[in-house]
Amino acid sequence: QVQLQESGPGLVKPSQPLSLTCTVSGGSITFSYNYWNWIRQPPGKGLEWIGYISSNGSPYYSPSLKSRTSISRDTSKNQFTLQLSSVTPEDTAVYYCARGNGFYIDVSGEGTLVTVSS
Numbered sequence: 001q002v003q004l005q006e007s008g009p010g011l012v013k014p015s016q017p018l019s020l021t022c023t024v025s026g027g028s029i030t031f032s033y034n035y036w037n038w039i040r041q042p043p044g045k046g047l048e049w050i051g052y053i054s055s056n057g058s059p060y061y062s063p064s065l066k067s068r069t070s071i072s073r074d075t076s077k078n079q080f081t082l083q084l085s086s087v088t089p090e091d092t093a094v095y096y097c098a099r100g101n102g103f104y105i106d107v108s109g110e111g112t113l114v115t116v117s118s
Helices: none
Strands: 001-005 018-025 034-042 049-053 059-061 069-074 079-084 093-100 107-109 112-116
Touching: 001 069, 001 093, 001 107, 018 034, 018 093, 018 112, 034 059, 034 107, 049 079, 059 069, 079 093
Parallel strands: none
Antiparallel strands: 001 018, 018 079, 034 049, 034 093, 049 059, 069 079, 093 107, 093 112
16 A cells, blocks of 8 residues: 655745655555656645656646746655745645546645745
């Protein structure tokens, strides 16, 4: 059974970069037809999809965040990482990593709260 766990700092200062890592267990991130996603939910708001990295290592980003987003992976550690540059308080959210199959998300981590504040 695949499990995902987010990790990273809970507090980031404005204008600094945000970096989160998702560690995957129970299945390889290189397994075909899987998409490894980052999704966030600001307080009191809905879910926002950030982007994914595919099983062959190709990233794809939400157009609204593309200029500030980078998703990469470390296959030796079975991890994938989100980097979001130049954060503002509007980037405060619970960040989730999740696996998708091209049609829907079928498993996600529990989420980690990231607060952007000085």
